[in-house]
Amino acid sequence: MSIPQLADFDRIVFFTGAGMSAESGVPTYRGHGGIWKQYDYERYACQTAFDRDPEGVWEFHNYRRGLVGACRPHRGHDVIVAAEQQRPRATVVTQNIDEMHQLAGSTGVTELHGSLWKLRCEACGATRHGYDSPLAELHCGCGAWWRPAITWFGDMLNEAAVQSAIQQIGQCELLVAIGTSAVVYPAAQLPRIAAANGAVLVEINPEPTPMSSMYQHHLRGPASEMLLQMAEGLELPT
Ligand code: BV8
Ligand code: ZN
Numbered sequence: 001m002s003i004p005q006l007a008d009f010d011r012i013v014f015f016t017g018a019g020m021s022a023e024s025g026v027p028t029y030r031g032h033g034g035i036w037k038q039y040d041y042e043r044y045a046c047q048t049a050f051d052r053d054p055e056g057v058w059e060f061h062n063y064r065r066g067l068v069g070a071c072r073p074h075r076g077h078d079v080i081v082a083a084e085q086q087r088p089r090a091t092v093v094t095q096n097i098d099e100m101h102q103l104a105g106s107t108g109v110t111e112l113h114g115s116l117w118k119l120r121c122e123a124c125g126a127t128r129h130g131y132d133s134p135l136a137e138l139h140c141g142c143g144a145w146w147r148p149a150i151t152w153f154g155d156m157l158n159e160a161a162v163q164s165a166i167q168q169i170g171q172c173e174l175l176v177a178i179g180t181s182a183v184v185y186p187a188a189q190l191p192r193i194a195a196a197n198g199a200v201l202v203e204i205n206p207e208p209t210p211m212s213s214m215y216q217h218h219l220r221g222p223a224s225e226m227l228l229q230m231a232e233g234l235e236l237p238t
Helices: 049-054 052-071 074-086 100-104 159-171 192-194 222-228
Strands: 011-016 089-094 108-110 114-121 127-129 146-150 174-178 198-205 217-219
Touching: 011 159, 049 052, 052 114, 052 146, 074 089, 074 100, 074 222, 089 159, 100 222, 108 159, 108 222, 159 192, 174 222, 192 198, 198 222
Parallel strands: 011 089, 011 174, 089 108, 174 198, 198 217
Antiparallel strands: 114 127, 114 146
């Protein structure tokens, strides 16, 4: 079966996971070099840990800011930006918190799990979006700890983000899932909506996933190369 070409579709959703950022140098969560192999999320990346040991959680999240802050988008991100600019409606629904899509120039990004670069104060409701790495001032002006505005395990997802994702995925003609292991819910089940609506589904991942059987096309390789194979007819930045 020939590889679907982005230029042949008007409404496209790119559904991305950590594997989309792997070639940028951002560690994935699972598999080889996965960050959960080095750091137990129950100690460093969940509300209970934050309530018990905010310093430890901030030490880990400043470490992540340092890691991610040194990373840059790759050619696959450029393909997605070109599709956004040259197709009537191409958007990104991402599970990632690294803002690599935005750094590449994507403007239609829905973050299902928040952002490493966003903060919120649970005491006064203040929010902050900045790229300080490390974050030096760990307390909000009201004196409470800043909390990374990330959806940790056990957190409810941001309802507006989920509803927006469902709307985009429900209307797309092509869904391209890139670099996700499809094991974390409720995000993992969102592509099912596109399948139910008869969209064309492409899975870009060197490995199969529990959701692979739902996809008509499986591009078993790295995101940058596989996205370039879908980009005939798109003008890419030099
Ligand atoms: C929720 C941000 C309601 C955080 C993440 C018990 C208690 C509480 C909850 C649960 C529970 N049991 C189950 C749950 C639900 C839980 C869940 O699904 N757990 C799973 C593990 C079973 N979900 C939740 O907790 C969610 N909230 O359900 O709220 C609730 C509340 C209370 C109680 C019950 C229910 C919140 C989930 C969000 C967690 N936050 N990230 C942070 O970063 O610190 S999860 C994290 O993993 C990512 O955000 C992502 O969403 C998720 C999956 O990761 P992937 O992106 O897929 O990355 P991964 O490393 O796994 O895979 C990389 C893939 O890329 C691989 O397939 C690899 O082959 C591929 N790849 C590698 N290189 C490349 C490549 N592909 C292409 N190119 C390459 N070069
Ligand atoms: Zn505050």
